[in-house]
Amino acid sequence: MQKLEIRNICKSFPGVKALDNVSIEVKAGEILGLLGENGAGKSTLGKILNGIYLPDTGEIRIDEKDIEIKNPNEAKKHGIAMIHQELSLMRNMNVMENIMLGFEPVNSMGIVDFSSEYETSKKVLDILGGGIDPHEKVENLSMGDQQRVEIARAISQNARIFIMDEPTSSLMVSEIDKLFQVIDSLKKNGAIVIYVTHKLDEVFRICNKITVLRNGKLVGTVIPEEVDMNKVVSMVAGRSLKRFSPHEFYSEKPPVLKVRNLTTKGLIGTRIKDINFELRSGEILGITGLLGAGKTELSRALWGIEPLESAPEIYINEKKVNITSANIAFRHGFAYVPEDRRLHGIVPNMDVAKNITFPDLNKFCSWCSMIDFKKEEKVCHYWIDNFKIATSSFRQLVKELSGGNQQKVVLCKWLETNPKILMIDEPTRGIDVGAKSEILKRIQRLAEEGMAVLIFSSEIDEVLSVANNILVLWKGQIIDRYKSSEAEKDKVLASAMGVEHNKQEDKILNEKHN
Numbered sequence: 001m002q003k004l005e006i007r008n009i010c011k012s013f014p015g016v017k018a019l020d021n022v023s024i025e026v027k028a029g030e031i032l033g034l035l036g037e038n039g040a041g042k043s044t045l046g047k048i049l050n051g052i053y054l055p056d057t058g059e060i061r062i063d064e065k066d067i068e069i070k071n072p073n074e075a076k077k078h079g080i081a082m083i084h085q086e087l088s089l090m091r092n093m094n095v096m097e098n099i100m101l102g103f104e105p106v107n108s109m110g111i112v113d114f115s116s117e118y119e120t121s122k123k124v125l126d127i128l129g130g131g132i133d134p135h136e137k138v139e140n141l142s143m144g145d146q147q148r149v150e151i152a153r154a155i156s157q158n159a160r161i162f163i164m165d166e167p168t169s170s171l172m173v174s175e176i177d178k179l180f181q182v183i184d185s186l187k188k189n190g191a192i193v194i195y196v197t198h199k200l201d202e203v204f205r206i207c208n209k210i211t212v213l214r215n216g217k218l219v220g221t222v223i224p225e226e227v228d229m230n231k232v233v234s235m236v237a238g239r240s241l242k243r244f245s246p247h248e249f250y251s252e253k254p255p256v257l258k259v260r261n262l263t264t265k266g267l268i269g270t271r272i273k274d275i276n277f278e279l280r281s282g283e284i285l286g287i288t289g290l291l292g293a294g295k296t297e298l299s300r301a302l303w304g305i306e307p308l309e310s311a312p313e314i315y316i317n318e319k320k321v322n323i324t325s326a327n328i329a330f331r332h333g334f335a336y337v338p339e340d341r342r343l344h345g346i347v348p349n350m351d352v353a354k355n356i357t358f359p360d361l362n363k364f365c366s367w368c369s370m371i372d373f374k375k376e377e378k379v380c381h382y383w384i385d386n387f388k389i390a391t392s393s394f395r396q397l398v399k400e401l402s403g404g405n406q407q408k409v410v411l412c413k414w415l416e417t418n419p420k421i422l423m424i425d426e427p428t429r430g431i432d433v434g435a436k437s438e439i440l441k442r443i444q445r446l447a448e449e450g451m452a453v454l455i456f457s458s459e460i461d462e463v464l465s466v467a468n469n470i471l472v473l474w475k476g477q478i479i480d481r482y483k484s485s486e487a488e489k490d491k492v493l494a495s496a497m498g499v500e501h502n503k504q505e506d507k508i509l510n511e512k513h514n
Contacts, residue, residue, distance in 0.1 A: 002028040002063055004161055004192050009058035011044055018044040019055070020216045028160075028190040031183060033197065033207035033224075035236050037434045039390075039402040040213040042196050046163045049194075050082040051075040062161075081154030082163040089138045089146055096121035096134035099153045124152040127189070128182045144175025148182060161192045166430060168202060180206055198433060200229050212236055237434035246444075246484040249468030251280045256452040257421055260313035262298075264306050270294035270476045272301060275312075277471060277478070279421065284443065284453045286467025288460055290496050294476040295456040296339050299425045302454075303336045304329040316420070330359070333420030337410050337427065339456075341403075345410040348399035352391050353380040355398045356413050383412035387442065404435025411442070422446065425456040440466050460492050474498040 004026045011019040019041045026032045036042050047053045049060070051069040060067055062078060069075050075082075089098050096117050105116040121134040128148050138146060147167060154162060164183075168176045183193055183206055195207060203210055204224045212219040212235040219235050255278040262275040272294050279285050289295050300306035302314075304323040314321050316332050323329045329336070338344040346355055357364050357376055364376050380394040387408045391401060398409055407427070414422065427443065428436040444466055447453050457463050463470055470487050472480040472495040480495035 002160060002190065002192065003061075005059075005061040005064075006045070006049075007059040007061065009045065009048065009060075010056045011041075011048060011053060012056055017216050019048075019213075022058075022213065022216070022218045024211055024218070024221070026192045026194065028192060029187050030208045031187055031193040031195055031206055033195050033203035033210040034213070035197070035200075035203065035210060035232065036213035036219075037236060037402075037404070039215075040236075041216040042213055043165070044216075045213070046082060046165060046194070046196060049075065049080055049161075049163055051080075076157055076159070079158055079160035080163070081157070081159035081161070082165065083147070083150055083154065083167060084165050089150060091139040092137065094135050094137050095125075095132055095141070095149050098138055098149055099124065099134070099156050101153070103157060120156060121152070124155045125149075127155060127185060128152055129178065129185070142175060144178055147175075147179060151182060151186075160190070161194070162186060163194045163196065165196045166198070167195070168197070168199065176202075198431065198436070200232060200433070203232075204229065214238055233433050237437070246284065246464075246466055246468050248483055248485045249280075249283045251282060253280055254318055255280050255315070256317060258313075258315040258318075259302070260315075261310075262301060262312035262314075263309040264297055264301050264476075265309050266297075266476070267307055269297050272298050272306075272476045275478060279452045279454060281450050281452050282447055283469065284447045284455060284467045286463035286470045287454065287456045287473060288458065288463045288470060288492065288496060289473035291458055293458075293473040293496065295458065295473055296425055297476070298473070299336065299338075299423055299454070299456045302329065302423060303334060330417070335414035335417055335419035335422050337407075337414060337422070337424040339425040339429065341406055341410050346398050346406055349397060351395045352384070352389070352398050352401070352409055353377070353394040355409050356380055356383055356416055359413055360417050379416065383416065387412055388438070402431075402435070404431040404439070407431055407435070407439060411439070415446075419451070421452045421454065423454045423456070426459075427455060427457065428459070428462060436462075460489055460496065464489060464492065472496050 006022065006024040009019050009022045022041065022045065034042050044053060048055050049069065051071045051074050054070065060069060067078055069078065090101065099121045100117050105113045105120065107113045118134050125132050125134065128151060132141070132145055132148060138149060141149065167179060186193055195203065197203060207224060209221055209223055210232060211221045212232065214236065222232065257279040260276050262272060264272040270292055275298060277285070287295050287298065297306055301308060302323070304325045311322065314323055321332050323332065342348065347358065353376055357379065364371050377394065383389070384391060384394060389408050390405050398406060401409065424443070428439055440462070443453060443455070455463060455467060464487055468484050470482040470492065471478050472492060474496060475498065479498065482492065
């Protein structure tokens with residue numbers, strides 16, 4: 001029986017002990033959930049197993065034999081594969097070319113044997129449930145199917161130990177179910193899966209055991225059936241986290257934002273159709289839906305960067321405005337925290353201070369257009385202290401911060417502009433439970449202080465925990481509206497899946513048929 005043992009692993013970087021005497025054991029046919037806050041050491045451990053980092057001390061053993069992994073190629077030789085959150089497929093190549101890349105079968109003349117390449121690719125794809133044409137270009141596949149191709153490539157290279165880093169972060173519910181079937185088939189075939197995620201419901205659903213790291217140290221390993229989620233959250237955060245309970249919102253004040261008849265062209269992504277809603281000061285309006293429902297497209301439309309089919313009626317403080325660009329949206333008091341903070345939220349190679357002051361540099365310039373560094377420093381210290389941003393200095397590069405702290409920087413950047421309306425798309429994606437709790441608490445506090453907040457999130461639990469009112473999107477349309485007092489997860493999820501809408505369509509079709 002294959003067994004992976006990690007014994008007393010230590011790894012330090014300048015000023016940081018990333019792993020401190022960590023020991024983990026996983027047997028064939030087991031799925032280990034690896035949890036911890038950002039900066040806990042999960043990624044470092046994964047990179048050591050994948051040969052990207054060398055440990056300072058400690059041992060790695062497979063089948064009771066000591067091994068040394070100096071680079072990713074050696075990891076492959078030992079049957080270890082890492083499925084990264086950002087997939088490494090060649091999108092302009094077809095599926096079988098991606099699966100066999102670097103290991104192409106050749107005939108006696110040294111020419112690639114495409115027939116053999118097809119058969120091998122189809123065989124490994126069938127292990128993962130089939131349904132993918134080896135000749136199909138990768139760019140035409142859904143994210144879920146691309147992920148299966150990545151796993152198939154690892155299997156074709158004789159991988160037996162799979163490290164999966166946040167594998168469901170970009171998947172729809174149906175694709176998550178498919179991935180879990182794939183992981184179950186790997187388990188039944190005796191593979192070892194180390195499943196790195198922040199999503200506790202997934203860990204409890206598929207993992208045999210859960211290991212928690214905190215500040216580079218091993219907190220412990222538990223069996224899901226023997227503990228509840230609160231216990232695991234406490235292990236991850238080192239404290240009990242406050243549960244949120246949004247109150248029902250009522251205000252006689254006129255809306256800060258009123259949207260009528262918003263429809264997008266849908267050139268890329270989901271087309272938004274006939275969106276109508278109102279938002280008031282002190283209200284958190286949650287807009288949710290499954291991946292592909294159109295929440296990001298709606299947020300981009302309000303920010304002025306999604307092409308519109310016709311001019312909608314948008315009123316800010318009862319005054320009609322025409323938002324045709326992000327600059328105009330900003331001037332009207334909007335602030336926008338985008339879904340992908342690394343791509344659109346931060347400037348990675350700039351320091352914390354520059355990221356926070358970037359949107360409104362005029363505030364920090366003297367009469368001769370030079371930046372007033374003392375003013376910049378004072379403001380940055382305020383936000384760092386206020387939001388408890390874990391940084392060595394306001395001059396530290398923002399790319400060196402954890403995901404949760406990067407998200408805080410993006411929030412602070414926009415709050416410094418003193419907006420009327422704060423829009424946040426996927427506020428806690430890719431961050432740990434401790435930072436997640438802290439950011440949601442901050443959002444609630446901003447609303448209590450009178451800010452109007454729009455949260456766009458595919459995490460239904462997240463929306464239920466903070467939103468006073470909820471809009472549910474399905475295929476680009478608002479299919480349901482809920483007050484916090486009447487919103488229940490099963491109802492909201494059914495709406496997000498279009499259950500009642502599909503029933504109504506079936507009824508109409510049956511009536512026509514009869």
